[in-house]
Amino acid sequence: MSSPQTGPESQAKAEGTTTPEQTTAPEQQKQWAMAPAQPAAAMSGWMAFAGxxxxxxxxxxxxxxxxxxxxxxxxxxxxxQLLVFDFNAWGWFWLGLGILQVAAGVGCLYGQMWARMTGIGLAALSAIAHLAFLAAFPLWSLLVIALSVLVIYGLMVPPRGATA
Structure with a gap:
């Protein structure tokens, strides 16, 4: 009978008998405890860029x-001469859209799926709205439309290792 201080391993050693579990090296016995953690999913470079x-x-x-x-x-x-609205309405629109885009960008940098879907919608809305604002600021609007298309592409590219 084994005592709490000695345990079954020390009793088996004293009696000269060993079990198959005891014949393996201690490193192999504890291998399950030292298994590495599952690797965290790395963020896609396109996701960081688009965010x-x-x-x-x-x-x-x-x-x-x-x-x-x-x-x-x-x-x-x-x-x-604006296509729709006046500058006061456009100002509030751009201000609200910009705040939402910054929030979606931060969410994308943290790898959030809601931010990815929201970012695609906001980038499309921004591109369409800049098309309507084209007469007021033509070169800037064309640049933002091009950047919005890049954002949409970057958010739609599947992350590395995706199967679907």
Whole structure:
């Protein structure tokens, strides 16, 4: 009978009998305890690129919104020549869209799926809205449309190791 201090291993040694579990090396017995943890999924390079890019476009839209609200004479055309809305409405639109884009960009950098889907929708909305705002700021609008297309591509590229 084994005592709590000696245990079955020390009793088997004293009696000269060994079990198959005791004949293996201690390193092999404890191998299960030292198994490495499952590797964390690495973020896709495209996801990081698109997340930072949508956050940057969001900051640009915030600046454009503040400009439209406080200095509408900065733009090339007057309010009457805009396709839709006036500069006050566009200012609030760009400000709200920019804040949402920055939040989605930060979420993408943390690898959140909600941010990925939201970012695709916000980038598409931004591209369409800049198309409507094209008369007021043509080169800038074309640049933001191109950046929005890059964001959509970057967020749609599957992560590394994806099977579907």
């Amino acid at each position: 930072s890019l949508i956050a940057m476009v969001g900051v640009f839209n915030i600046i454009g919104g503040i400009t439209a609200l406080f200095r509408p004479t900065y733009y090339l055309v007057g309010t009457a």
